Each structure stands twice: as C-alpha cells, then as structure tokens.
Amino acid sequence: MELKLYGAALSPCTSRVMTCLHEKEADFELVPVDLFAGEHKQLPFLAKNPFGQIPVLEDGDLSLFESRAISAYVAEKFKQTGDDLIRHQSFKEAAEVKVWMEVESQHYHPAISPIIFQFFASPLQGKAPDQAIIDDNTEKLGKVLDVYEDKLSRTKYLAGDFYSLADLFHLSFTYYFMKTPCAHLINDRPHVKAWWEDISSRPAFQKVASAMNFGEKGNL
Amino acid sequence: MTIKLYGITMSTCTAKVLACLHEHGAEFELVPVNLQNGEHKQPAFLAKNPFGQIPALEDGHLTLFESRAISAYVAEKFKGSGCDLLRSQNPKEAAVVKTWMEVESQQFSPAISPIFYQSIIVPILYGGTPNQTIIDESSVKLGKVLDVYEKKLNSSKYLAGDFYSLADLHHLTYIYYLMKTPYGKLINERPRVKAWWEDISSRPAFKKVAAGLTLGDKN
Numbered sequence: 224m225e226l227k228l229y230g231a232a233l234s235p236c237t238s239r240v241m242t243c244l245h246e247k248e249a250d251f252e253l254v255p256v257d258l259f260a261g262e263h264k265q266l267p268f269l270a271k272n273p274f275g276q277i278p279v280l281e282d283g284d285l286s287l288f289e290s291r292a293i294s295a296y297v298a299e300k301f302k303q304t305g306d307d308l309i310r311h312q313s314f315k316e317a318a319e320v321k322v323w324m325e326v327e328s329q330h331y332h333p334a335i336s337p338i339i340f341q342f343f344a345s346p347l348q349g350k351a352p353d354q355a356i357i358d359d360n361t362e363k364l365g366k367v368l369d370v371y372e373d374k375l376s377r378t379k380y381l382a383g384d385f386y387s388l389a390d391l392f393h394l395s396f397t398y399y400f401m402k403t404p405c406a407h408l409i410n411d412r413p414h415v416k417a418w419w420e421d422i423s424s425r426p427a428f429q430k431v432a433s434a435m436n437f438g439e440k441g442n443l
Numbered sequence: 444m445t446i447k448l449y450g451i452t453m454s455t456c457t458a459k460v461l462a463c464l465h466e467h468g469a470e471f472e473l474v475p476v477n478l479q480n481g482e483h484k485q486p487a488f489l490a491k492n493p494f495g496q497i498p499a500l501e502d503g504h505l506t507l508f509e510s511r512a513i514s515a516y517v518a519e520k521f522k523g524s525g526c527d528l529l530r531s532q533n534p535k536e537a538a539v540v541k542t543w544m545e546v547e548s549q550q551f552s553p554a555i556s557p558i559f560y561q562s563i564i565v566p567i568l569y570g571g572t573p574n575q576t577i578i579d580e581s582s583v584k585l586g587k588v589l590d591v592y593e594k595k596l597n598s599s600k601y602l603a604g605d606f607y608s609l610a611d612l613h614h615l616t617y618i619y620y621l622m623k624t625p626y627g628k629l630i631n632e633r634p635r636v637k638a639w640w641e642d643i644s645s646r647p648a649f650k651k652v653a654a655g656l657t658l659g660d661k662n
Contacts, residue, residue, distance in 0.1 A: 289545035
C-alpha cells in the first residue's frame with residue numbers, strides 16, 4: 224500500500240516531508256488539503272491531526288503528524304535507500320544528528336518562522352509586515368547563524384561531514400526566507416552560504432522547491 | 444568512564460534528562476554549572492554547548508546538548524528489559540512516540556514556557572513583575588493544547604498509547620512548576636489530563652528529580 228501524504232505543495236512543513244520522501248526514493252501520493260477552505264480545521268482532517276495542521280502521513284493503518292516526526296519515520300523506514308540521513312550505523316553520529324535536529328527545532332525555527340509569517344502570511348490578512356517582529360527575530364536568527372557559521376567552518380554539514388536529516392529540516396523555511404529582504408543573514412556568512420547552496424541544490428529538494436511558490440503573482 | 448551531566452537540579456531542562464537517566468538506572472555524575480556567575484556563557488562551557496545553555500552531556504568522547512536529544516540518546520543507549528521509553532521494538536509504536544514528542548516540542552512547550560518564565564523566573568530570578576498579558580495569552584494557547592490531550596487521554600492511558608514513553612516524560616518538569624502557580628488549574632480542570640499528570644509524576648524516577656525542582660520554594 225502506498226504512502227499518502229496529506230498537505231499542500233507550497234507549504235514548508237509538507238515540503239519538509241516530501242524532500243525526505245524524495246531522498247529515500249519512496250513512492251507516495253500527495254493528497255491536497257484545501258487550506259483556504261479551512262479543510263484542515265474540520266472533520267475528517269481533524270481526526271488525522273487533532274491540532275488541525277498539515278501534513279499528515281498515512282502508512283497503512285498508521286497515521287502520523289508533525290513534519291519532523293513524519294520525516295524521522297520515513298528516514299528510519301527507508302534507511303537502506305539513498306543517503307543515511309539518520310546515520311543509523313554509527314551510534315555517535317546518530318546522536319549528533321539528534322542534537323542538530325533539536326537545534327533546528329528549538330533555536331532556528333522559532334526565529335525564522337515569525338519572519339516568514341510576517342512577509343508571506345500578513346499580506347493575506349491585509350496587513351503590512353510588522354517591522355518590530357521582523358527586527359526582533361532577525362537579531363535572534365543572526366545569533367543562531369553565528370553559531371552555525373562557526374560549526375560549518377569545522378564540518379561540512381551541521382552534524383558532521385555528512386548530509387543528514389538535521390540539514391534537511393532547514394531547507395523549506397530557509398527557501399522562503401531567501402525570497403525576503405532578510406536573505407543577507409545567510410549570504411553574509413560565507414560558510415552558512417556555502418552550506419545553503421549545497422543542500423538546496425540536492426535533486427530531492429529541487430523537485431520540491433519548484434512548487435514552493437506561496438505569495439507569487441497569480442498563485443493566490 | 445562515567446557519563447557526566449552538566450547542569451543544575453532546579454532547571455527544567457536538566458531535570459528532564461535526570462528523569463530519563465533515573466528511569467534507566469543509569470550511572471552518571473551531575474556536574475553543577477554556576478549560572479549566577481555566568482559559567483554557561485564562558486568559553487569552557489560554550490565548547491560543550493555553543494548556545495550557552497544547560498544541560499550538556501559527556502559520554503566518553505561524545506558531547507551532546509539540547510535536553511530532548513540527550514534524553515533520546517540515553518533512552519536508546521540504556522534501553523533494556525522493562526525500560527523502552529522509545530518503543531524501539533515496535534516501529535509503529537516508535538513512530539507514534541516520535542509524534543507526541545514533537546507535540547510536546549512544537550505545541551505544548553511554546554505555550555507553557557512563557558507562563559513558567561513570567562510567573563516563576565521573572566519574579567524569583569529578576570525580582571520583576573510578571574507580564575499578565577503574556578500569561579493570559581499563553582494560558583489560552585495552553586488550554587487549547589490540553590483540550591487535545593484531554594481527548595487523546597480518553598482513548599489511551601498515556602499520550603502515545605497504553606504505555607509510558609519519552610513523550611510523557613518530556614512534559615514532567617514544566618508541569619511540575621506550573622502546578623506551583625495558580626495556572627495549575629489548567630491541568631486540574633481537565634480530569635483525564637489531571638489523572639495522567641498524577642500518574643506520571645508519581646513515578647519513582649521523577650520523585651527523585653522533583654525533590655530538586657526547588658525554584659520558588661521558600662527557604
């Protein structure tokens with residue numbers, strides 16, 4: 224039975240999972256969820272994710288939500304295919320990957336996500352981006368990226384000299400971030416910039432990036 | 444070589460790892476970090492965690508930070524009969540545990556941590572006045588998350604199923620402190636959440652840790 228991913232191609236969280244599925248060459252069906260009609264806040268979707276958010280993955284009778292948990296499940300299930308994103312054969316490397324996955328979750332995401340929201344979601348609500356929120360979070364993100372710049376001067380990727388789920392988790396939100404006036408936070412840091420160019424050029428992500436066109440003319 | 448955990452007993456994040464170590468009966472040494480002197484922001488500690496936060500864990504040549512990554516490492520390393528907090532023997536259960544660990548991380552923690560910060564950290568560590576607007580807004584968010592928990596705990600004894608897991612453990616330390624504030628009512632008003640809290644907080648491994656969660660106690 225094929226995997227079913229409920230979500231939207233332009234959503235960064237759905238894209239996170241799709242990138243992982245492509246890395247693992249896993250067959251899946253993307254089942255669109257109509258966000259503008261509020262489908263994710265109603266039954267039957269709420270029975271799949273009681274928090275009313277995309278994406279959701281169904282694998283037979285297993286139903287999962289939270290994009291990072293879904294991606295980790297996919298990386299585990301298909302660990303023999305493609306690159307080993309979770310480094311399952313090395314206890315030490317696997318632990319480092321877990322650390323930098325949590326760094327994305329606890330440090331990177333809380334700073335970058337409000338910036339994305341202000342530039343992409345606020346206009347939908349008829350509001351101008353709130354510069355105070357943007358400034359506050361670019362300062363926080365800058366400090367996080369300073370740590371990344373130092374780390375990436377010593378290892379090619381975040382958890383070591385190997386691409387892992389920790390790097391992948393950064394792709395979709397950073398992709399949208401690079402379309403904002405704040406992209407210089409990445410570009411001003413040479414090791415971070417090189418890392419970004421490397422990970423965003425991976426074929427698995429390129430397949431997904433082309434559909435990430437939220438906010439572009441004619442798309443809403 | 445013994446595992447070394449750098450942190451302090453009253454810290455929510457250090458205590459999260461302590462609870463996990465105790466659940467597994469793992470031997471370790473707790474190495475205090477002097478937060479008041481800013482030890483966590485100085486080079487020796489920054490070499491362990493470049494984000495300058497406790498806890499950090501050293502296991503031989505491996506140095507880890509981020510409490511949730513550390514506890515997952517401990518659960519993996521020390522899994523054995525009777526203690527499988529990640530349900531590693533069952534891929535389906537393991538996946539559901541991961542889901543509810545992410546729920547704690549992405550839904551629960553961002554809602555509860557401002558309440559903890561305003562009602563405990565601000566007055567006790569900084570002698571400041573809690574920002575009631577932040578507390579009220581966060582209480583509304585936390586209430587909505589706990590409504591989902593109330594419904595989930597109607598169909599399973601614990602969050603990921605009828606088994607205690609790391610997903611439940613990760614909630615312990617923030618809720619423990621919440622219950623010392625008036626906002627503990629958010630837990631008490633929901634019968635299944637309350638029963639779940641009473642169950643998980645009565646586990647011997649957590650009782651050892653709770654004794655150290657002394658922020659705000661009169662002394």
